[in-house]
Amino acid sequence: MKKNTGKKDHFIDMSFEPTTIKNPLKMDDSIAANYRGYVTLDPNKDFILNDKIGKILENSCPTHAITYQKDDLKINLDNGKCILCGNCQVKSPELIKITNKFDLAKKRRDDLIETFSMSVPFGKTYDELGKELKNKIDKIFGRSLAIREIDAGSCNGCEIEINALNNPIYDIERYGITFVASPRHADILLVTGPPSKNMERALKIAYDSTPNPKLVIAVGACACSGGIFGNNYATTGGIDNIVPVNVYIPGCPPRPQALLYGILMAINKSGFA
Amino acid sequence: MNHKETTKKYYLELEKFDSDLKKLESNNELHLSLNDPYQLHDLCEFLKKNFELRLLSIICSDEQKLNGKFKIRHIFGSDVDDFFLFVISSIDSSHIYFPSIYDVFPSSILYEREINDMFGLIAKENPNIKPLILHDFPNDVFPLRKNFKLNNIVQGNLKQFEFTPITGEGVCEIPVGPIHAGIIEPGHFRFSVVGETIINLETRLGYTHKGIEKLAESMPINDVVFLSERISGDESVANSVAFCQAVEKIAQLTIPKKAQQIRLLFAELERIYNHFGTMGGILADIGFPYGASRLNILKEQMMQLNEKLSGSRILFGINQIGGVKANITDEMLTCIHYVLDDAFQTFEKTFDLLKSNSSVMDRLRNTGIIEKQTARDFGLVGISSRCIGIETDARHTHPYGYYPSINLKQKTPRETMEHQVELQKQIGDVLSRFMNRVNDLRQSKNIIDSITTMENDELSIQMNGELTPYSSGLGYTESHRGETLHWVMIGEHNSIFRYKIRTASFSNWPIIEHAVLNNIVADFPVINKSFDFSYSGNDL
Ligand code: SF4
Numbered sequence: 001m002k003k004n005t006g007k008k009d010h011f012i013d014m015s016f017e018p019t020t021i022k023n024p025l026k027m028d029d030s031i032a033a034n035y036r037g038y039v040t041l042d043p044n045k046d047f048i049l050n051d052k053i054g055k056i057l058e059n060s061c062p063t064h065a066i067t068y069q070k071d072d073l074k075i076n077l078d079n080g081k082c083i084l085c086g087n088c089q090v091k092s093p094e095l096i097k098i099t100n101k102f103d104l105a106k107k108r109r110d111d112l113i114e115t116f117s118m119s120v121p122f123g124k125t126y127d128e129l130g131k132e133l134k135n136k137i138d139k140i141f142g143r144s145l146a147i148r149e150i151d152a153g154s155c156n157g158c159e160i161e162i163n164a165l166n167n168p169i170y171d172i173e174r175y176g177i178t179f180v181a182s183p184r185h186a187d188i189l190l191v192t193g194p195p196s197k198n199m200e201r202a203l204k205i206a207y208d209s210t211p212n213p214k215l216v217i218a219v220g221a222c223a224c225s226g227g228i229f230g231n232n233y234a235t236t237g238g239i240d241n242i243v244p245v246n247v248y249i250p251g252c253p254p255r256p257q258a259l260l261y262g263i264l265m266a267i268n269k270s271g272f273a
Numbered sequence: 274m275n276h277k278e279t280t281k282k283y284y285l286e287l288e289k290f291d292s293d294l295k296k297l298e299s300n301n302e303l304h305l306s307l308n309d310p311y312q313l314h315d316l317c318e319f320l321k322k323n324f325e326l327r328l329l330s331i332i333c334s335d336e337q338k339l340n341g342k343f344k345i346r347h348i349f350g351s352d353v354d355d356f357f358l359f360v361i362s363s364i365d366s367s368h369i370y371f372p373s374i375y376d377v378f379p380s381s382i383l384y385e386r387e388i389n390d391m392f393g394l395i396a397k398e399n400p401n402i403k404p405l406i407l408h409d410f411p412n413d414v415f416p417l418r419k420n421f422k423l424n425n426i427v428q429g430n431l432k433q434f435e436f437t438p439i440t441g442e443g444v445c446e447i448p449v450g451p452i453h454a455g456i457i458e459p460g461h462f463r464f465s466v467v468g469e470t471i472i473n474l475e476t477r478l479g480y481t482h483k484g485i486e487k488l489a490e491s492m493p494i495n496d497v498v499f500l501s502e503r504i505s506g507d508e509s510v511a512n513s514v515a516f517c518q519a520v521e522k523i524a525q526l527t528i529p530k531k532a533q534q535i536r537l538l539f540a541e542l543e544r545i546y547n548h549f550g551t552m553g554g555i556l557a558d559i560g561f562p563y564g565a566s567r568l569n570i571l572k573e574q575m576m577q578l579n580e581k582l583s584g585s586r587i588l589f590g591i592n593q594i595g596g597v598k599a600n601i602t603d604e605m606l607t608c609i610h611y612v613l614d615d616a617f618q619t620f621e622k623t624f625d626l627l628k629s630n631s632s633v634m635d636r637l638r639n640t641g642i643i644e645k646q647t648a649r650d651f652g653l654v655g656i657s658s659r660c661i662g663i664e665t666d667a668r669h670t671h672p673y674g675y676y677p678s679i680n681l682k683q684k685t686p687r688e689t690m691e692h693q694v695e696l697q698k699q700i701g702d703v704l705s706r707f708m709n710r711v712n713d714l715r716q717s718k719n720i721i722d723s724i725t726t727m728e729n730d731e732l733s734i735q736m737n738g739e740l741t742p743y744s745s746g747l748g749y750t751e752s753h754r755g756e757t758l759h760w761v762m763i764g765e766h767n768s769i770f771r772y773k774i775r776t777a778s779f780s781n782w783p784i785i786e787h788a789v790l791n792n793i794v795a796d797f798p799v800i801n802k803s804f805d806f807s808y809s810g811n812d813l
Contacts (some may be wrong), residue, residue, distance in 0.1 A: 153481040155809045156458055157506025157587050163456050164576070167569040168616045181454035197427075198408040198480045198812075199459055202451050228503055232423045232542075233416055234484035252508065255586060 031222050036084040039065075041077055041116040042097040049073055049116070053092055053097040060087045072117060079104060080112040101160065129260045134175040136267050141187065144176050147263075148186035148210065152203045152239065153196030158220040159254040162190065170256045177263070183210040188266060190259075194222040194235040207243040215266045218245045219259065221252045227254075278299045279354045280448045283324070291321045300522075301671065302747065306682020310362035313347070317377040324467035326358065327349055327652045327665075328374075331384035332760055333392050334771040335419045337366050339743065343394060345371055348758070349382075350380070352664065355671050356630045357747060373399040380652040383783060386429060391417040391486075404432045406812060407478040416487050417771075423484070423491050439465035439473045445676045447794065456799075463799075469793040471534055474786045480813040489772040490764075494520065495594060497769060501759070502589050504774060505810035507550075510536070511752030512776070512810075513592040513692045515759040518673060519748030520594050523763055524736050530728040532596035533675035538609065538724065539583065539591050541717040542623035544577035544753040545613075547719075548710045549620075551753075551805045554629075555707060558799035559636040571616050578612045581605075603727050610722065617718055624711060641788040641800030648701065648784065650810035655755020656783045657804050659709045667751040679723050703803040713753070739767055754778055754805060776810035787812075 014081035030092070043049075054068035054075060066088060068074070071241055075095070089096045095116065106112050115125075123133075137145045164181065165172040180186055183206040195203055207216070218239040221227035231237030239245050249262035280303050287305065291457050295306040302538040307313060307779070312606065326349040332343050342363040349358040364371050369527065371388075373396035374381045385396035386405040414427045428498050439446070451459035457479040465473040485504060489497045501516040502509040514536050521528060545796065553568030576586045583591055583599040589601045601609075627633050648661045658665045668676050699705045745762040755777030764770035781804055788800050 018441060096359065108579065131730070151456075151458045151481070152453055153483055153809075153812075154458070155502065155503040155506040156807060157509075157589070158505060159456055160576075160587055164573060166456075168566045169570060169572050169573045179456060183452075193481065194483060196481055196483050196812075198482055199451065201409065202480070206279065206452055227501055229483045229485075229488065232424050232484045232488055233414075233421070234482050234487075252503075252589065 013176055015078060015222070016018050031100045031102070033100055036086065037077055037099050037101045038255045039077060039082050039084065039088065039096060039098050040175070041095055041114050042073060044094045047094040049075065050093070053095070053239045056091050056241040057088055057095075060091045061085075062087065074115055074117040077114045077116075078112060079114065080109060124261075126257045126260060129257065129264055130172075130175045133177075133260060133264045133267070136264070137176040138266065141176070144178060145187045145188065145263075145267075146180045147188045147190050148180055148183045148206070149190045149192075150183075150203060150206055151192050152199040152223070152242075153193035153235065154220065154222055160261065161220070161253045161256055162192070165259060172260070177272055186210050186214070188215045188217060189243075189261075190217050190219055190261070191239045191243075191245075192219045192223050193239075194226040194231075195239055196235065197234050197236060200236060200242055203239075203242050213247045217247045217249060217262055217266050219249050219262070221250055222252050222256060236240040275353065276355065277662045278290060279356050282354075283356060283358065286323055287676060289713065290316060292583070301355045302359060302555060304359040307360060307362045308362060313360065313362055313372045313385040314374060314377070316682045317347075317374045320349060320358075323378050324351070325353065325650075326386075328378040328380050328771065329357070329756075330653070330758055330760070330775040331381060331388065331769075332773045333394060333417070334494040335392065335417065335742050335774075337420060341366060343392065344435060345388070345394075346760075348760075349375070350671075352670055357671075360683065369394050370394070372395045373397060374401055376749060378652070379650040380780065381784070383779070391415060392640050393418070399811045400453065404434055404479075406482050407432060408434070408479060408482075409623060419801060421487075423487055434477065436463045436477070437473075438476050439505070441467075441469050444472065460808050464789075464794060464797075466794060469795070471789045471792055471794060474789050476786060478782065478808060479812045481809045483809075485813040486772050489769050492769070493766050494763075494769060497772065498592055498594060499590075499756065501774075502592075504813065505776060505778070505807040506587055506589075507547050508543070508752045508754065508757070508776065508807065508810060510588050511750045511757050512759070512774070514540060514674070515748040515750040516761065516772075517592050517594050517748070518750070519746040519759045519761040520736075520740075520763075522746035522748065523740055523744050523761065524594075526595055526734065528596045529674070529734060530678075531730045533678075534724065534728050534733055535597045535601050535732070536592065536599055537675040537679075538606075538721060539588055539597075540752075541721050542579060542582075542609070543588055544717050545616075545714060547571050547581065547753040548714050549575060551802065552707065552710055554802045554805075555637070555703065555799055556633070559635050559804050560635065561630075562629055564623060564633065567619070571620055571623075574612065574616055577615065578609065580638060581608070584708040595736050596731065598732070600732055605644075606724065606727055612722060613718055617714075620714070636702065636704060636799070637707055639700075640796050641792055641803060643699055643784055643788050645701070647787050650720065651783050652780050653755075653784055654777045654780050655751070655753075656706055656709045656713065657755065657777075657784060660699055660705040662696040662699040664696065664788040665756060671749055673749065679720055681719055681723055700782075742766075743770065745771075754807065754810075774813055776807065778807040778810040782806055782811055 006039050057066050058068045061080045063083055065078045067076045164170055189210055191218050218224050223239045226235055226237035229235045247266040249258055251258050280298050297304040299436055304325055329348040329350045331347050336344050336703045338343055345362050347360040371394055373385055382401055383791045384401045386691045389392050389402055390404055390406050406523055409431055410427055411430055412432055445465040450461040461477040463475045465472050490501055504512045549568050549572040557565035579588050580586045591597055643661055645661045654665045712763050742765045748759040750757050758775040760773040762771040789797055
């Protein structure tokens with residue numbers, strides 16, 4: 001076999017050996033902007049879902065990929081059924097966008113269904129977050145994550161929401177999270193309050209008695225910065241002035257979903273993974 | 274009787290004590306200025322003998338800038354008439370003592386300790402003048418004096434605090450807190466036990482002290498509304514309404530009917546979601562998770578309703594001075610009725626089940642009993658007082674806002690009598706507090722049900738111009754814990770000169786030390802929960 005020396009030959013090489021040409025069309029791997037990749041539910045800021053739009057969308061789809069749930073004001077879009085005709089986008093461009101992306105493959109059939117609901121317009125639902133969290137906890141912590149809550153002088157608003165995580169609606173235990181009675185049993189400290197001076201010592205002791213590796217999550221505006229109480233003679237202006245903080249969850253108070261999201265982020269960020 | 278006649282009645286009596294006292298009337302308040310602070314003790318004895326008055330609060334303020342003196346205002350209130358009595362004494366700043374009235378009104382002990390901490394004035398005869406609110410603070414730091422700046426960094430010799438030692442054969446001490454096992458606020462409990470039985474309890478609170486009263490003095494008056502919501506997160510409506518009412522009183526604003534109505538609706542919704550929560554807590558503490566779960570679901574249902582109505586699950590951001598920010602339309606009102614009907618159906622079913630469950634009733638009955646006299650001495654309010662048959666309810670005795678306009682079904686004489694008998698039967702245990710919560714819930718539902726259409730006017734009106742410097746006003750509401758008082762004194766340029774908050778928790782906390790006596794340690798959580806104290810509302 002003749003070796004390609006890279007030298008320019010005066011004679012034309014007439015052999016019929018296979019040759020490959022790099023990039024014969026002289027194009028990069030980009031996808032046309034108007035390629036119909038898949039349909040997503042990406043509402044404009046002021047989009048409001050009502051009965052009328054819901055019905056129109058449902059009827060616009062030739063393969064019935066779109067369903068409208070009247071009672072909870074929800075639109076479900078099954079990408080497994082969608083043939084990318086674009087009808088729906090014509091009917092409601094405020095909600096439906098066709099992207100030119102293709103990264104849609106999912107391991108489970110159900111995951112191909114996308115939902116838009118008026119009450120959770122952006123982001124993930126509590127359940128989706130919880131499931132994600134559970135997977136992580138299964139892997140990293142051997143199925144159970146222990147949290148110790150410490151109130152370092154909050155107004156008790158944040159406690160109401162943390163307590164709500166334990167009620168039968170949010171039931172955080174089903175994702176493998178338990179609130180424990182002692183910092184010595186905890187992986188995570190969930191701290192609220194602008195830490196008051198009077199709680200400073202107790203907070204330090206609790207932090208020191210938590211075994212390593214540990215994570216600290218500051219919950220609420222108070223814990224993040226001192227909140228409305230700021231830094232005065234009786235407060236210290238944020239948990240991170242007392243103990244190191246891994247994740248900040250703002251809000252006054254943050255709702256249960258936000259708490260779950262923050263816990264998830266703490267685990268993702270941690271060196272545990 | 275209108276305000277004028279009521280005040281007159283008291284006025285005439287008081288003249289018998291000393292006709293020289295300077296007296297000032299306004300609305301339902303009568304202000305007496307004492308010439309000599311040491312008259313106070315005699316006056317209190319006179320009050321005790323002649324009237325049925327309760328000590329509501331003792332307010333100190335540093336008015337050295339104005340007249341070189343500290344002013345101490347003792348506020349008394351009646352549980353029958355719509356009447357408040359302010360007794361004002363001036364303390365020279367060179368003389369740091371003021372008379373204690375603990376032997377006439379024992380509830381004064383806590384207020385006097387508070388004044389000692391925050392102003393450095395000493396109630397001479399008070400036998401228990403330990404630090405109350407400031408823990409790791411130096412001895413010579415008095416945050417509420419005007420020469421103390423909000424951001425002062427405090428250094429120096431620290432205050433000492435010692436628990437009263439209880440000794441004897443077989444007496445053990447159990448220290449608990451400040452961080453507790455559950456998801457609750459911080460506080461320290463020092464139990465002395467013999468075997469399982471608690472023979473003494475000393476509480477130490479103040480861990481959540483955030484300097485709210487001092488902070489308010491440096492904030493624009495409209496922002497203080499946000500601060501007042503955060504005195505205790507679950508009492509946000511009650512506290513912010515009390516603050517707004519105090520300022521509106523000073524500004525002589527009459528807020529629109531609709532705003533009053535919305536305040537009332539949110540106040541009652543707040544009561545409902547919290548009572549569900551507390552009752553759930555009580556059941557959790559006695560190990561009856563089925564009931565606890567049921568009630569917690571109801572609480573969550575109410576909190577979701579809160580969010581739909583106001584944008585906040587715990588009703589933050591509703592009030593402003595001059596009215597409200599959150600609207601309730603007629604459709605929303607229908608929605609409220611609908612959700613409440615649904616929730617109360619479940620509630621009544623759950624309640625029936627609880628009543629017929631002997632293991633629940635057994636744990637609640639005869640647990641954590643309080644005495645009527647002790648309750649009177651400490652000036653308990655709200656459920657904690659009603660559980661022993663003392664009726665205190667600011668909504669009835671001092672009707673405010675929209676409460677006078679709602680017309681509930683009048684009680685027939687027979688029902689009134691039955692009610693009186695019912696009151697006599699209250700024995701002050703956990704069960705009677707539980708049952709009183711049920712009554713309170715039903716009453717709240719009736720109040721909300723009685724509103725069928727929303728008034729048709731504005732949400733708020735503007736406060737114009739500057740408020741008169743150094744004028745003051747008292748705002749009061751009934752939170753789900755009981756009577757809540759906010760006293761505001763305006764400074765120059767619409768600033769706040771002094772903001773004194775007295776939540777129901779502050780009045781009610783001392784009773785826990787008595788309620789647990791002769792109970793076993795394991796019953797402490799349920800007794801504590803049955804009173805439903807707020808730590809943050811106490812420590813400020
Ligand atoms: S962040 Fe808000 S709700 Fe949480 S403790 Fe602070 S003031 Fe209360």
